[in-house]
Amino acid sequence: MSGTSNADYYVPHGTHWPIIGSIGLSLTVIGIANFLHGTWSMTPMFVGLAIIIFMMYGWFGTVIDESIRGLYNKQVDMSFRWGMSWFIFSEVMFFAAFFGALFYARMYSVPWLDGGSNNDATAQYLWPDFEAAWPLLTLPLGDKFAQAKEVIGPWGLPAINTAILLASGWTVTLAHWALKRKDRDWLVYWLFATVALGFGFVFLQGVEYVHAYQDLNLRLDSGIYGSTFFMLTGFHGFHVTMGATMLLIIMIRCAKGHFSPENHFAFEAVAWYWHFVDVVWLGLFIFVYWL
Amino acid sequence: MSTEITHGGHDAHADHDHHGPAKGLMRWVTTTNHKDIGTLYLWLSFIMLLYGGSMAMVIRLELFQPGLQWVEPHFFNQMTTMHGLVMVFGAIMPAFVGLANWLIPIMIGAPDMALPRMNNWSFWILPFAFTMLASTTFMEGGAPAFGWTFYAPLSTTFAPDTTDFFIFAVHLMGISSVMGAINVIATILNMRAPGMTLMKMPLFVWTWLITAYLLIAVMPVLAGAVTMMLTDRHFGTSFFDAAGGGDPVMFQHIFWFFGHPEVYIMILPAFGVISAIVPTFARKPLFGYSSMVYASASIAILSFMVWAHHMFTTGMPVAGELYFMYATILISVPTGVKVFNWVTTMWKGSMTFETPMLWALGFIVMFTIGGFSGLMLGVAPVDTQYHDTYFVVAHFHYVLVTGALYSIIAAFYYWVPKWTGHMYDERLGKIHFWWSTIAVNVLFFPQHFVGLAGMPRRIPDYSLQFAEFNMISSIGGFAFGLAQVFFLYIVIKTIKGGEKATDQVWEGATGLEFEHLPSPPPYHSFTEAPPVK
Numbered sequence: 001m002s003g004t005s006n007a008d009y010y011v012p013h014g015t016h017w018p019i020i021g022s023i024g025l026s027l028t029v030i031g032i033a034n035f036l037h038g039t040w041s042m043t044p045m046f047v048g049l050a051i052i053i054f055m056m057y058g059w060f061g062t063v064i065d066e067s068i069r070g071l072y073n074k075q076v077d078m079s080f081r082w083g084m085s086w087f088i089f090s091e092v093m094f095f096a097a098f099f100g101a102l103f104y105a106r107m108y109s110v111p112w113l114d115g116g117s118n119n120d121a122t123a124q125y126l127w128p129d130f131e132a133a134w135p136l137l138t139l140p141l142g143d144k145f146a147q148a149k150e151v152i153g154p155w156g157l158p159a160i161n162t163a164i165l166l167a168s169g170w171t172v173t174l175a176h177w178a179l180k181r182k183d184r185d186w187l188v189y190w191l192f193a194t195v196a197l198g199f200g201f202v203f204l205q206g207v208e209y210v211h212a213y214q215d216l217n218l219r220l221d222s223g224i225y226g227s228t229f230f231m232l233t234g235f236h237g238f239h240v241t242m243g244a245t246m247l248l249i250i251m252i253r254c255a256k257g258h259f260s261p262e263n264h265f266a267f268e269a270v271a272w273y274w275h276f277v278d279v280v281w282l283g284l285f286i287f288v289y290w291l
Numbered sequence: 292m293s294t295e296i297t298h299g300g301h302d303a304h305a306d307h308d309h310h311g312p313a314k315g316l317m318r319w320v321t322t323t324n325h326k327d328i329g330t331l332y333l334w335l336s337f338i339m340l341l342y343g344g345s346m347a348m349v350i351r352l353e354l355f356q357p358g359l360q361w362v363e364p365h366f367f368n369q370m371t372t373m374h375g376l377v378m379v380f381g382a383i384m385p386a387f388v389g390l391a392n393w394l395i396p397i398m399i400g401a402p403d404m405a406l407p408r409m410n411n412w413s414f415w416i417l418p419f420a421f422t423m424l425a426s427t428t429f430m431e432g433g434a435p436a437f438g439w440t441f442y443a444p445l446s447t448t449f450a451p452d453t454t455d456f457f458i459f460a461v462h463l464m465g466i467s468s469v470m471g472a473i474n475v476i477a478t479i480l481n482m483r484a485p486g487m488t489l490m491k492m493p494l495f496v497w498t499w500l501i502t503a504y505l506l507i508a509v510m511p512v513l514a515g516a517v518t519m520m521l522t523d524r525h526f527g528t529s530f531f532d533a534a535g536g537g538d539p540v541m542f543q544h545i546f547w548f549f550g551h552p553e554v555y556i557m558i559l560p561a562f563g564v565i566s567a568i569v570p571t572f573a574r575k576p577l578f579g580y581s582s583m584v585y586a587s588a589s590i591a592i593l594s595f596m597v598w599a600h601h602m603f604t605t606g607m608p609v610a611g612e613l614y615f616m617y618a619t620i621l622i623s624v625p626t627g628v629k630v631f632n633w634v635t636t637m638w639k640g641s642m643t644f645e646t647p648m649l650w651a652l653g654f655i656v657m658f659t660i661g662g663f664s665g666l667m668l669g670v671a672p673v674d675t676q677y678h679d680t681y682f683v684v685a686h687f688h689y690v691l692v693t694g695a696l697y698s699i700i701a702a703f704y705y706w707v708p709k710w711t712g713h714m715y716d717e718r719l720g721k722i723h724f725w726w727s728t729i730a731v732n733v734l735f736f737p738q739h740f741v742g743l744a745g746m747p748r749r750i751p752d753y754s755l756q757f758a759e760f761n762m763i764s765s766i767g768g769f770a771f772g773l774a775q776v777f778f779l780y781i782v783i784k785t786i787k788g789g790e791k792a793t794d795q796v797w798e799g800a801t802g803l804e805f806e807h808l809p810s811p812p813p814y815h816s817f818t819e820a821p822p823v824k
Binding site: 005228 | 533
């Protein structure tokens with residue numbers, strides 16, 4: 001659209017990374033399934049994961065190399081931008097499924113088990129003693145699940161973690177500004193701060209999980225509250241770990257002298273991703289911990 | 292070639308542009324070429340069509356007569372489930388992605404898809420996913436047997452271990468679809484030739500842009516649903532277990548939040564195909580182009596707000612039923628706009644009836660029949676009668692077989708001369724159409740009657756009063772299945788040879804692919820952007 005010739009658009013020819021990725025992905029999931037069935041050890045799964053990491057290392061390495069050689073024009077850059085934006089949108093929708101489950105459980109399934117809407121008969125015939133509450137500690141059929149004593153309130157570690165993530169959103173912006181004014185020292189320092197805050201968040205989340213499991217008996221199998229709590233915070237924590245790892249790689253690349261004030265889409269993509277995990281956390285803090 | 296010389300700084304690039312396809316099997320494994328990848332998708336889809344079709348033959352064989360004749364009930368359930376999964380995720384969706392790969396770059400004047408390596412990966416995940424899914428048939432516990440909608444708790448509490456392979460296969464298909472959709476959107480938004488404004492794009496490109504948006508919006512939700520299934524099965528979560536405060540009905544909500552946009556994912560590109568074929572053979576421009584665009588967008592938006600019409604019998608509050616009923620019926624407005632626009636395009640046109648046009652007309656008539664039965668199902672108070680009967684089976688086979696599949700076959704006949712440079716055999720194409728069309732109506736039309744009379748779907752045996760219609764239906768089914776084996780012969784024959792196609796292929800054909808590219812197009816087309824009027 002910028003009036004350049006199509007011949008300028010870099011079209012790579014022949015790539016073996018995708019098929020390696022497919023083999024890695026398949027081995028990973030087949031490994032997980034067989035591990036869950038007790039037929040295999042965890043080794044095949046880890047081999048699969050190692051293949052995926054090898055593929056990502058090679059694939060991204062190729063792309064970085066091509067980028068440094070100047071093969072990508074503005075239009076290629078725009079394709080990457082659209083690609084990353086829509087990838088983040090797909091991630092938003094993945095979290096939406098779990099937020100949807102949370103809202104459905106709070107608004108419908110738990111109240112209806114207690115006779116809400118037109119479900120009196122359901123309540124009377126199934127579990128007449130059940131009383132709806134949120135967070136739900138006393139389950140309709142308690143002996144099937146772990147009994148949580150208490151849930152985690154918002155104003156301890158979660159509030160600290162909120163501050164940490166918000167601060168990391170700020171430090172990554174400071175790093176971006178440093179990159180734009182060609183201040184490579186501060187670029188690396190601020191990125192280091194962001195990575196440290198990111199992994200700090202994951203560490204505190206780990207502390208919280210240990211507390212939940214050991215002291216509160218709040219577990220993945222403590223009914224719908226534990227299910228939504230751990231799936232939402234767990235997937236979020238996984239995304240923070242991924243994001244912090246990507247930031248770490250960007251930091252190493254910055255220290256090596258990659259990126260220029262005009263040309264640094266990899267940095268921006270990771271920053272977008274980082275803001276995305278930040279926003280998801282705000283949703284978690286409000287709807288899982290607070291309200 | 293002169294342009295490449297002026298860009299000598301990109302030496303590796305310039306070298307590459309002289310390459311044709313690589314040799315041997317690895318060409319197909321490592322290719323980043325949109326035409327190669329389109330071909331791979333289309334062949335995968337054809338293989339899946341025959342695989343899913345053979346399971347349909349088992350189903351029709353068992354239903355040929357009342358009583359249990361050929362297969363065990365549990366195996367029958369595996370057949371209905373796998374037939375649905377393979378046809379939806381393996382035949383229809385990859386076929387449209389294959390068409391998108393082949394056509395979008397040559398329709399908008401792009402050198403290739405925007406992200407060619409990722410394009411390769413989108414495809415090459417699928418053979419692994421389907422091999423994994425299909426292999427469950429031979430494992431202890433058998434293939435998934437809970438219906439293609441895999442409702443909890445059938446798919447959680449009461450399903451065999453093999454269900455986990457199904458779950459991961461769905462994850463892989465979702466990754467593939469999302470990557471493919473991201474590629475389509477990046478290509479359409481970023482790779483159009485100068486002058487190809489959004490409102491000049493062929494409708495196939497428009498409908499795919501909207502389809503890709505739907506895919507990215509709902510495939511991750513499906514991934515979420517199967518992930519919750521996995522944790523309910525193995526890690527003690529209680530999303531779909533009322534004993535822990537969850538709800539099996541919640542599964543249906545999440546599934547259909549994916550599932551309803553999914554049916555538009557399978558039909559919007561079909562609308563694009565029909566909107567290309569009808570003007571060519573009516574020798575008139577498409578009537579109401581912009582209303583077609585807006586109708587497609589409206590359908591996409593509405594598709595997110597109607598999902599619970601699949602769940603009228605779950606005991607939802609009446610206010611919910613009313614809302615979902617009215618929202619559902621509203622979709623018939625933009626869909627009606629499309630049907631009327633196609634009819635109006637033909638009005639006073641100089642029409643000819645070559646094979647692609649026959650399939651397109653078959654689509655318009657029979658998809659509309661499927662749409663009308665959909666309206667009947669959308670009316671909540673009467674859906675209580677139709678729900679989970681053969682009437683539903685008849686409805687969605689009219690929209691998916693005589694709708695989506697017919698448009699794919701129409702697209703094949705319409706564009707295969709462009710792709711291969713060979714005309715298909717017109718006589719055989721017409722035989723294929725009439726054979727299929729008679730057979731498909733013998734197959735599915737009686738299912739409306741048995742459904743209204745109360746025959747439930749997904750059963751291997753039935754009451755005696757349904758015997759005649761089922762036998763008729765089975766005969767139609769065998770004939771329709773055989774017609775698609777005949778289609779395979781036509782496809783191979785056309786690829787191997789045939790009358791040389793002209794560059795324009797059809798007298799009335801318009802669009803960059805017909806006006807600016809030879810038949811077949813070079814391996815790398817539009818290395819120089821074409822002029823767009």
